[in-house]
Amino acid sequence: MKNQISPVIALEKPRIAIFVSFSGSGGVERMILNLTREFLNLGVRVDMIPVKQESFHLDLLPQEVNVIDLGASHNLSSLPGLVRYLKSERPDAILAAKDRANTTAVLARRLAGISTRLVLRMGTTVSAAMAGTHPIRERIWYLRMRMLYPSADAVVAVSRGVAHDLKKNAGLPPSLLRVIPNPVISPELVTMSEQAPDHPWFQESTVPVLLGVGRLTRQKDFTTLLRSFAFVRRNRPCRLIILGEGRDRGSLQSLARDLGIMEDVAMPGFVENPYAYMRRAALFVLSSLWEGSPNVLTEALALGTPVVSTDCPSGPKEILEHGRFGPLVPMGNPEAMAQAIVKTLDAPLEKSLLKTAVQAYTVKESSKKYLETLLVK
Structure with missing residues (x-):
């Protein structure tokens, strides 16, 4: 191995299989890429097993990664191929990410009849995500987790809030759970943030730009963000950029028109480098109804950008230390969010202080803790 990771890691040139559904362009995908790169830096071989091959994230993987094609189109159809892989290759450990991939990985290891160490990653607060769904569906979801997850060797929760939720609602024993902060902060993040954002509003430094x-x-409840921005804009010049894509685009644009703020709201869609925007924004706002550990909040703080966040389950309260590093406001409350935005714009915290809030979220520290969980005697 290139580096000594921990006394508990005793395997020579270990191989880790990562089974994941690259189903979007969000935080999970970025975190898996960060982990993979750092695992390689630490002398660990990586087999990447995507549920399906259709993802631009595969093009971002280092050449040293061995990408396994299961010939599947969804989690259920990937099961036979994953069983065959485990029987023939027998990696030292498996890391599964996202709930459905977790379920498939547990079943595959059982069917393969091997003792390869299995670690599952949970990145969201399940009870909040299930709120509003049919009670029968919710019960089935938790029943599946109670039946299958204890078969794993460990379950990584990305925040203490997620761990508590898994104990309380899925009945997982505390001995199974490991809280590991996400691998968010890297030299690449800082380098990318130094590039110029492709938007004219950042060339006019006199008008503050808010970012979601x-x-x-x-x-993500950008409805509340738009309504709070409308309150703020009544009393001062400012602009709002929302980066991302999704099924609510039409309704959000209609709301912006109804609120009379369309000329000061931009929704450019998904951008490959949001960090250039984060670095130059006057304020980053997280308006979510639920999270696990919001990477975008961590990234903004790492770049020294002031933040306002909802006190949603889970993550913001831990990251912001109960409001020390940025205001926490009730979910779905535009007035409270607007007040916090104004106060933060008027008296932003020092960049150096904001950066100290997320020192535990470096790629190096997080990857080391993942390896300590994956590769044990």
Whole structure:
């Protein structure tokens, strides 16, 4: 191995299989890429097993990664191929990410009849994500987790809030859970942030630009962000950029028109380099109804950008230390969010202080903890 990771890691040139559904362009995909790159830096071989091959993320993987094609189109159809892979290749450990991939990985290891160490990653607060769904569907979801997840060797929760949720609602024993901060902060993040954003508003430094980033879905609640921005804009010049794409684009644009703020709201869609926007924004706003550990909030702080966040389950309260590093406001409350935005614009915290909030979220530190969980005697 190139580096000594931990006394508990005793395998020579270990091989880790990562089974994941690259189903979007969000935080999970970026975190898996960050982990993979750092695993390679630390002398670990990586087999990447995507549920399906149709993802631009595969093009971003280092050449040293061995990409396994299961010939599948969804999680269920990937099961036979994953079983065959495990029987023939027998990696030292498997890391599965996202709930459906977790389920498939547990079943595949059982069917393969091998003892390869299996670690599951949970990146969202399940109870909040299931809120509003049919009670029968919710019960089936938790029943599946109670039946299958304890078969794994460990379950990584990305925040203490996610771990508590898994204990309380899925009945997972504390001994199974490991809280590991996401691998967010890297030299590449800083380098990318230094590039010029492709938007004219950042050339006019006198008008502050607020920024939101995420999928345009109910979870991110950009409706509340738009309404709060309308309150702020009544009393001062400012602009809002929302980066991301999703099924709520049409309704959000209609709301912006109805609020009379369309000329000061931009929704350019998904951009490959949101960090250039984050670095230059006057303020980053997280308006989510639920998260696990919001990477975009961590990224903004790492770049020294002031933040305002909802106190949603889970993650923001931990990252911001109960409001020390940025205001926490009730979910779905535009007035409270607007007040916090104004106060933060008027008296932003020092960049150096904001950066100290997320020191535990470096790629190096997080990857080391993942390896300590994956590769044990």
